[in-house]
Amino acid sequence: MCVLGGEAERGLGEAITRGVAGARSLAGLTSLAQIADLGARAALAVGNDTGPMHLIAAAGAPCVALFSDDSDPRLCGPRGRVAILGRADLADLPVGEVLAAAMAIA
Numbered sequence: 795m796c797v798l799g800g801e802a803e804r805g806l807g808e809a810i811t812r813g814v815a816g817a818r819s820l821a822g823l824t825s826l827a828q829i830a831d832l833g834a835r836a837a838l839a840v841g842n843d844t845g846p847m848h849l850i851a852a853a854g855a856p857c858v859a860l861f862s863d864d865s866d867p868r869l870c871g872p873r874g875r876v877a878i879l880g881r882a883d884l885a886d887l888p889v890g891e892v893l894a895a896a897m898a899i900a
Contacts, residue, residue: 841859852874854874855874859879
């Protein structure tokens with residue numbers, strides 16, 4: 795498992811991976827080309843509506859894309875093998891629902 799993010803999310807990425815054996819944080823360490831390469835080899839990606847998520851989906855990874863009311867997946871959702879989940883506030887999205895979508899698409 796890899797966690798991606800920008801330089802500002804490096805601490806968060808490290809905190810997430812600290813509790814997961816074999817996980818690695820690449821937050822702040824990847825170029826767009828490297829993200830595309832990771833997407834081409836990924837078994838699954840889960841993330842919110844960001845440029846890297848769109849790139850990973852375009853590279854061929856099955857994806858679970860999370861949308862809040864801040865954007866409309868009908869207008870700007872990633873294309874490809876993608877399950878879209880949404881809530882007005884993503885904090886209200888149950889982890890079990892994300893897991894079920896991930897298992898269904900992977």
